[in-house]
Amino acid sequence: xxxxxYLTISLLLSAVLVGCNNHSHAGHSHDDGHEHSxxxxxxxxxxxxxxxxxxxxxxxxxxxxxxxxHSHNEDFHNSDEEGHKKHEGEVHLSAAEIKKIxxxxxxxxxxxxVIVATGEILPTTKGEASVVAPFxxxxxxxxxxxxxxxxxxxxxxxxxxxxVGEESDLVEKxxxxxxAARKEYERDLKLSEEKIVSKKELxxxxxxxEQAKVxxxxxxxxxxxxxxxxKSQISxxxxxxxxxxxxxxxxxxxxxxxxxxxxxxxxxxxxxxYQKSASSIKTVKFRTAYAPEVFALDKMEGRQxxxxxxxxxxxxxxxxxxxxxxxxxxxxxxxxxxxxxxKEKKNVITVPxxxxxxxxxxxxxxxxxxxxxxxxxxxxxxETDGERTEIIDGLHKGxxxxxxxxxxxxxxxxxxxxxxxxxxx
Numbered sequence: 001x002x003x004x005x006y007l008t009i010s011l012l013l014s015a016v017l018v019g020c021n022n023h024s025h026a027g028h029s030h031d032d033g034h035e036h037s038x039x040x041x042x043x044x045x046x047x048x049x050x051x052x053x054x055x056x057x058x059x060x061x062x063x064x065x066x067x068x069x070h071s072h073n074e075d076f077h078n079s080d081e082e083g084h085k086k087h088e089g090e091v092h093l094s095a096a097e098i099k100k101i102x103x104x105x106x107x108x109x110x111x112x113x114v115i116v117a118t119g120e121i122l123p124t125t126k127g128e129a130s131v132v133a134p135f136x137x138x139x140x141x142x143x144x145x146x147x148x149x150x151x152x153x154x155x156x157x158x159x160x161x162x163x164v165g166e167e168s169d170l171v172e173k174x175x176x177x178x179x180a181a182r183k184e185y186e187r188d189l190k191l192s193e194e195k196i197v198s199k200k201e202l203x204x205x206x207x208x209x210e211q212a213k214v215x216x217x218x219x220x221x222x223x224x225x226x227x228x229x230x231k232s233q234i235s236x237x238x239x240x241x242x243x244x245x246x247x248x249x250x251x252x253x254x255x256x257x258x259x260x261x262x263x264x265x266x267x268x269x270x271x272x273x274y275q276k277s278a279s280s281i282k283t284v285k286f287r288t289a290y291a292p293e294v295f296a297l298d299k300m301e302g303r304q305x306x307x308x309x310x311x312x313x314x315x316x317x318x319x320x321x322x323x324x325x326x327x328x329x330x331x332x333x334x335x336x337x338x339x340x341x342x343k344e345k346k347n348v349i350t351v352p353x354x355x356x357x358x359x360x361x362x363x364x365x366x367x368x369x370x371x372x373x374x375x376x377x378x379x380x381x382x383e384t385d386g387e388r389t390e391i392i393d394g395l396h397k398g399x400x401x402x403x404x405x406x407x408x409x410x411x412x413x414x415x416x417x418x419x420x421x422x423x424x425x
Contacts, residue, residue, distance in 0.1 A: 090375045091366070091412045098372060102404040104351065106395045111348040114385045115277060115340040117317070119268045119286060123332045124323065127260040129233045133249040137161045137228060140245050147241055148331070151232045151258055158230035158243075158255050174216040181205075181212035236260040239332065259332045263325055265305075266297065268338050269317040277342045284322060285386045286336040293328075294339070294386040300324040339386040349395050350388040355403045356381070357410040365391075366409045368400040376413045 093101075133139065137160040145157050188205045191197040197205075239259040243249060268284060270277075283298040297303075302324035356379075357364050363381050366374040377399075382390030395401070402409055 090369060090373045091409050092373045095372065100405065101374075101402050101409075103368060103400050104355070104403045106349050106351070106391075106397055106399040106401055108347045108349060108397060110344045110346050111350050111383075111388070111390055112282060112341045112344050112385060113277075114383045115270065115274050115342065116384075117268055117270050117338045117340055119266055119284075119336045119338040121288075121330055121332050121334040121336060122265040122267055123239075123259045123261075124263050124265055127234075127236070127263060127332075128239065129236075129258050129260070130254050131157050131230055131232060131256040131258060133158070133160055133228075133230060133251055133253045133255055135160055135228045136249065136251045139230075139243050139247055139249045139255065141241065141243075145238060145241070145256075147238050150237050151235065153232060153235045155232050156229045157232055157238075157258075160228040160230065160249065174212070178212040178216040181209040185209040230255055232258045234258055234260045235262070237331070261326045261330070261332060263323060264330060264332055266302070266322040266324060266336070266338075268320040268322065268340060270320055270340065271317055274340075275318060277340070278318060278320065280342050281320075282341045285339040285341065287339075287386055288330065288334050288336050290331075290334075291328075295328055295330065297322055297324050300327055337386075339384070341385060345390075348382075349391045349397065351391060351395070351401055352403050353384065353387060353389055355401050355406055356389060357406050359410070359414075364410075365395065366402040366406060366413075367395075368402070374402055374409055376410075 140159045140161075142156050142158060145151070151157065185205050185208075188197045188202050192199065192202045236259045239257045241256045243253075243255050249255065266284065266286060281304070283296055283302070285294050285296045287294050302322050304320065305323050306321040351365060355365050357366075359376070359378075362378055364376050364378050367377045369375045377394055379394030380392040382392045384390070
């Protein structure tokens with residue numbers, strides 16, 4: 001009986017011990033190495049749990065940011081793009097450089113309708129004079145006389161040697177003739193007092209004497225030491241020279257043409273389609289190929305002297321003729337570009353032509369955006385009067401526009417161009 005009880009108790013204790021041993025190996029062993037692994041495993045599980053929780057929170061934050069329309073990366077990208085957009089086309093300068101740039105504030109004003117045409121500068125009808133040889137002889141051009149050179153009235157342009165042929169002793173002959181005519185007149189004057197010579201005969205003798213005086217004075221003024229002097233009759237410039245040094249010329253032969261440039265004529269070749277505008281012309285401006293400035297007839301005492309009632313021989317234009325005082329050394333014979341100013345337009349924004357630059361065929365100006373920066377602004381151009389140009393689009397009233405150093409601003413804007421933005425962050 002006791003043995004049975006002991007056996008039963010032993011079996012129960014064994015079963016309890018086996019259960020305890022199995023539980024220890026599942027998670028709580030007394031072995032040092034095994035216990036360390038279990039700790040690490042437990043720590044990793046906790047860390048994983050914490051990291052997973054942090055990741056989940058971060059994802060929740062990102063989901064909320066996406067729901068609101070942006071993320072951290074998007075904010076950086078957008079901010080960068082805004083910075084690029086803000087500075088694109090801007091030229092930043094130092095305070096000293098800014099002071100050197102002249103500006104003009106855009107405003108509405110009146111601007112005249114302008115017709116662009118071609119033209120030519122002509123001499124006036126009384127503005128040219130021929131220089132001719134007074135005698136036959138060998139011609140030499142005076143020093144400093146050239147085509148286009150200025151000359152004064154009475155200036156010697158050519159010398160002609162008269163020591164050849166019949167003209168060799170012209171002054172001497174004229175002197176002898178003058179002396180003979182003088183003596184004859186003095187004799188007849190005394191005889192007329194004694195009624196020996198009639199009054200009619202005395203007058204004829206006096207006339208011969210006066211003619212001899214004029215002839216002698218004329219020759220003496222033109223011939224010196226055997227050389228005749230050919231002088232300009234007007235002040236102006238030498239338009240043409242028709243002889244060469246050492247050439248033999250005949251009396252009366254044209255040696256040169258002097259053009260007077262105090263007053264000149266402008267012939268405007270107005271296209272036929274603007275025939276109706278010919279009666280409402282206010283003034284004409286023109287530009288030459290050799291001068292940068294634009295000349296305005298209303299500032300040069302200009303006036304219209306004729307308007308053709310028919311077209312030119314070619315039939316493509318209507319010739320208009322204007323006379324003006326040449327106060328700017330314009331040369332006769334010059335081809336010019338004309339700006340015919342007619343009726344006015346109101347509420348127009350214009351800028352000086354010097355304010356306009358060109359970028360790949362597109363017009364642009366530079367508008368002051370900050371105290372230290374100008375920005376390139378593309379504009380649409382309208383009409384021009386040679387000095388100012390109408391801006392149809394691209395500028396607004398109050399815009400401050402650079403009107404000097406525009407070429408430098410254009411070069412700086414081109415060299416500081418911002419490269420295309422990428423998405424690599």
